[in-house]
Structure formats: C-alpha cells, structure tokens
Amino acid sequence: MPRDTDRLTLAVAKGRIFKEALPLLAAVGIVPTEDPEKSRKLILPTSDPAIEMVIVRATDVPTYVDYGGADLGIVGRDTLLEYEAGGFYEPLDLRISPCRLSVAGATPELLERTRLRVATKYPVITRRHFAAKGVQTEIIKLYGSMELAPLVGLADCIVDLVDTGNTLRANGLLELEEICKVSSRLIVNKASLKTRYALATRLLGKLEALLASTAGRP
Numbered sequence: 001m002p003r004d005t006d007r008l009t010l011a012v013a014k015g016r017i018f019k020e021a022l023p024l025l026a027a028v029g030i031v032p033t034e035d036p037e038k039s040r041k042l043i044l045p046t047s048d049p050a051i052e053m054v055i056v057r058a059t060d061v062p063t064y065v066d067y068g069g070a071d072l073g074i075v076g077r078d079t080l081l082e083y084e085a086g087g088f089y090e091p092l093d094l095r096i097s098p099c100r101l102s103v104a105g106a107t108p109e110l111l112e113r114t115r116l117r118v119a120t121k122y123p124v125i126t127r128r129h130f131a132a133k134g135v136q137t138e139i140i141k142l143y144g145s146m147e148l149a150p151l152v153g154l155a156d157c158i159v160d161l162v163d164t165g166n167t168l169r170a171n172g173l174l175e176l177e178e179i180c181k182v183s184s185r186l187i188v189n190k191a192s193l194k195t196r197y198a199l200a201t202r203l204l205g206k207l208e209a210l211l212a213s214t215a216g217r218p
C-alpha cells in the first residue's frame, strides 16, 4: 500500500534512542498521541497530523528509510556505519545517546597481536578497523552481552558501545581503543526529500534551529 505524500513517516530506534528522542521531538511539536509502551499499534499518530512514527529495532531503521518504508529515521551512527547501502542523506547530528564504539579486552597486550578473535554485533566496522591496522580477525557475530565472550574464552576481545565504562569495569575488561564517537543521527530517504520536499524541509529546519539554540549545552 503506497504511503500518502502529504504525510511523513519517521522511524525511531527502540529503547534508549527513542526515550532520548522524545523530548527533542516534543520541542518541535511532535508528541505521540498514544503511549508507545502500551499501544499495540505499529504506526503511531502524533500531535502533528502530517507526521506519524514507527518504532523499530535500531538495525531496521536504515532498512526502512533506505527502501522508503519510512521517510525519515533516528538511529545511532554505529548502526549507520554498519549498514553499507544508503538511499538516504544524513543531514543532522541530533547529539542524543552519545557514546563511543571501542575495542575492549582483558589486557592491553591484545593490541600487539596480528591475529584476533573478536566478538561483536558490528562485523563490518570491526573487519574494516582491524584490516586498516593489518590485523587479521576472526569475527564472532553476537546479538547482545558482548562482554561475556572474552570471559568464557569465546573471543580475545570485543567491539561494543561504551558509555560510562561501568559494564566493562564490572566484568574486568579494559577499553583498549576507541574506534569512533557515536551519537544519534537523523536520516532522510533521498526520494522522500523530493516527493515530500515542503514537509521534510520544514521538519529539518525546526530541528536544525532547535539544535543551534542548544549548541554547547550538555
């Protein structure tokens, strides 16, 4: 069923990103009209009649926006770097959910090895990072609790998101190397920017102005 061109669909990554995006969206007049935690509806109307929201797994956000199932998306830079195709623009750093993507393990000597077994949910980024340093990797793809892998001998080290570092410390692991900084980004389907130009640029303009007014604030 084709979507109306007089409406924008915004896909937001579930969990932490969704929670942190809510105040930002509210500040530009977009508030879901039903409680997303209670509603069984998959498409949520908002206080702005021209905008509806879908809340999906982070890894699905680029897919929805790439294929035009959603016009815009809010998702972490980590997920975007891992997703290789890209029928979308990435016009705004929303500066929410800041953290870093890092290599972690039990000892710094691990970084002197020329072969490593790495557990991660980011195989593309991990392979690229170690290949650039001339390190051969065997990648073990996991979907969660990466910190467990070195503890049980499944991997030498991990590549995962680190925020406070508490999870690593609690498991006796060290942050060995930062691969990149991460925060949530707004992405826009390239075709939607043409077919829904006025709506999309109005929302982008409002978010841009809001971010400019809060620049430099923590």
Ligand code: AMP
Residues within 6 Å of the ligand: 016, 017, 076, 097, 098, 099, 160, 161, 162, 163, 164, 165, 166, 167, 168
């Ligand atoms: P921390 O203990 O504060 O360093 O947080 C690390 C744990 O939270 C890891 O399991 C990460 O995968 C997860 N995490 C940290 N920051 C984020 C983020 N911005 N988005 C999603 N997961 C995160």
